[in-house]
Amino acid sequence: MTYSAILLVGGMGTRLHPLTKTTPKPMLNVAGVPFIEHQIVRAREAGVSEIVLATSFLAELFQPHFGDGSAFGISIKYSIETQALGTGGAIRHASSSLSGTGPVIIFNGDVLSGHDLAGQIEFHINREADVTLYLTSVPDARAYGAVELVGDRVIAFNEKMEKPPTNIINAGCYVFNRDVINEIPDGKVVSVERETFPTLLVDSRRVFGYVDGSYWLDIGTPTALIKASQDLVLGVVESAATPAHQGDFLVAPGAIVGDGTKISVGSTIGRGALIGTDCIIEGSNIGAGAVIGSGTVLRNSYVANGCQVPAGTLGNSCYLGF
Numbered sequence: 001m002t003y004s005a006i007l008l009v010g011g012m013g014t015r016l017h018p019l020t021k022t023t024p025k026p027m028l029n030v031a032g033v034p035f036i037e038h039q040i041v042r043a044r045e046a047g048v049s050e051i052v053l054a055t056s057f058l059a060e061l062f063q064p065h066f067g068d069g070s071a072f073g074i075s076i077k078y079s080i081e082t083q084a085l086g087t088g089g090a091i092r093h094a095s096s097s098l099s100g101t102g103p104v105i106i107f108n109g110d111v112l113s114g115h116d117l118a119g120q121i122e123f124h125i126n127r128e129a130d131v132t133l134y135l136t137s138v139p140d141a142r143a144y145g146a147v148e149l150v151g152d153r154v155i156a157f158n159e160k161m162e163k164p165p166t167n168i169i170n171a172g173c174y175v176f177n178r179d180v181i182n183e184i185p186d187g188k189v190v191s192v193e194r195e196t197f198p199t200l201l202v203d204s205r206r207v208f209g210y211v212d213g214s215y216w217l218d219i220g221t222p223t224a225l226i227k228a229s230q231d232l233v234l235g236v237v238e239s240a241a242t243p244a245h246q247g248d249f250l251v252a253p254g255a256i257v258g259d260g261t262k263i264s265v266g267s268t269i270g271r272g273a274l275i276g277t278d279c280i281i282e283g284s285n286i287g288a289g290a291v292i293g294s295g296t297v298l299r300n301s302y303v304a305n306g307c308q309v310p311a312g313t314l315g316n317s318c319y320l321g322f
């Protein structure tokens, strides 16, 4: 069985400013590749044969890397919103590019997870659901959509609130039946979290929750973005898109590392980067073509592609070159 999917990548990524002013969040390098490459490869592994990237902000930056998807073993198409349509409007707009008529998998383009996607699809089909949400538990649900369940049926959806009634949250991956997508108004700004889900519940539609406690991370904040990259390089979460490497760091082809430099804690050195001598690079992401002067110490930091960092720089949790 093969499936179709939509990957939502049109947001402004405001929590990651200034990193996301010129590179959309889904295209930021995480463990040596644009973040959504990890999601696209996982989707393919779960049986997705066709994926539409729902783009808006900096839409033109996706296709040069992903092309028609053939290099990734999947068909990739592009839906462009001239005016951002919100998550629901984006799903409706992108759905016209899908060739299949079966259930559609929807991914937020900022979630790194190890959840059983094939299991979620099977669950959706077995329950004869209209929509199935992947859910996970977090210690503090205030920044997310908290979901109330009876058994595995969703009975309430509470988007971002001060006192969430549960710590079970919307983990940002859904299976939608096509007729539910077709009910979303066309060409209008619609939020799937604030409008579509609450409306489906008021109408007593079959909305189910697929709870999966595997690795989950919303990469939308600076700390999380760096953690995602570290966790992929360290193998805390597996991704076939992470380039092959040995030990606890990743050096992309063409990068040069000077004598006496120590790289560790899940750091990534991008393609063609030049690292001087006697540097310490811990838990950091150095962009492609960046030049790091000798004696620099960077911990949990993110350096833009092509950025020049002067010799002797000391940086902890900083973002350079944005």
Ligand code: GTP
Pocket: 008, 009, 010, 011, 012, 013, 014, 015, 016, 025, 026, 054, 055, 056, 081, 084, 085, 086, 087, 090, 107, 108, 109, 110, 220
């Ligand atoms: P913040 O501004 O930091 O909240 O980031 P964001 O808006 O980019 O992400 P958010 O978590 O709010 O959205 C979830 C996913 O939906 C992300 O992958 C976004 O790229 C995507 N998204 C949000 N709004 C739109 C939209 O209007 N159109 C499209 N195509 N995608 C969207």
